Amino acid sequence: MRAVIVDRAEPSGVRIGTVPEPEPAPHQALIRVRATSLNPAECRRVAREETGFRPGWDFAGDVLRPAADGSGPPQGARVFGNISGGSWSELVVHRADWLAPIPEGLGYEQVAVLPIAGLTPLRALERGGFLLGRRVLVTGASGVVGSIAIQLARLSGALVVAIVRRAERAHVAEEAGATAFVGDDCRVAAERGPFDLILDGQSGAYLSTALDLLAKDGICVFFGTSASNEIHWDPRNFYLKGGGTLYGLALGHELTKRGPRDDLVRLADLVRAGRLAVRVDATTSWRVVSDLVRRQLARETIGKIVMQVD
């Protein structure tokens, strides 16, 4: 079968090649992938992995062969989900009980953007508990994860403040429902704090200043380092003001505690009902994967890039 492979001999570092077909275990279904999407972090891996690495997390497609143990959807069912690598392929195998059905009325392309970019903020927001009337701060709010986080927090009844680094992208956070501030760290939003829940995928100065804005007994859920891998932080405020929690979220680990199926269904239903909008800037054939990875790494796009596996 054909699949996207990292190839360090290629100028772009990536190409479509031929690899062995995956063999499903008894609890796994075999899926013909119709669409997949790019996530910034997997494109960064494409840039640094060795030849032979197979990128790709999200997928949407059709069940070719149901799980042999009888679990999960039948042959021909339209499904979507995420695997830990290699979804930029014609075929994937996945545990059948984690596959979510694609709701009537939605296409493969519309749900292929949801797994990683939707489950991450959904599970992060969950750490904040009941959010009605709570103050929530979202950093990196011009990204897809940030934009979905804002919308889900607003749907939960929270008051949402967002930080973006570029003024020209503040509209992304505002359209999602937040009051947006532009800055290199979170101090610009101090007047709107303290915050009961902070979601940070930026790290660096964003995270260190966000922790100073945490309400007593608040929680900061940290899940990415888009801005920096380092943080300089004076920890005294963190306990002197009365305590708080810093929670490091890894989606893969969260999914081992509770599978993704029901949350994927929730996200897709919100999209179908017009209550959640995921911006898509490009939907195109995977044959131009080199250029798509380049565009993602350069952050030329604001929304998702969807690849059709044709």
Ligand SMILES: NC(=O)c1ccc[n+]([C@@H]2O[C@H](COP(=O)([O-])OP(=O)(O)OC[C@H]3O[C@@H](n4cnc5c(N)ncnc54)[C@H](OP(=O)(O)O)[C@@H]3O)[C@@H](O)[C@H]2O)c1
């Ligand atoms: N822990 C997990 O399991 C998990 C799962 C999914 C995602 N993540 C992480 O979540 C974060 C957000 O995801 P995303 O898909 O929205 O990714 P993203 O595109 O890397 O992040 C978007 C945000 O980061 C900002 N940004 C990018 N580079 C920056 C830099 N050098 N300095 C300051 N700001 C920068 C962008 O601003 P501009 O729009 O101005 O470029 C945008 O607001 C990422 O770090 C990703 O790796 C973690």
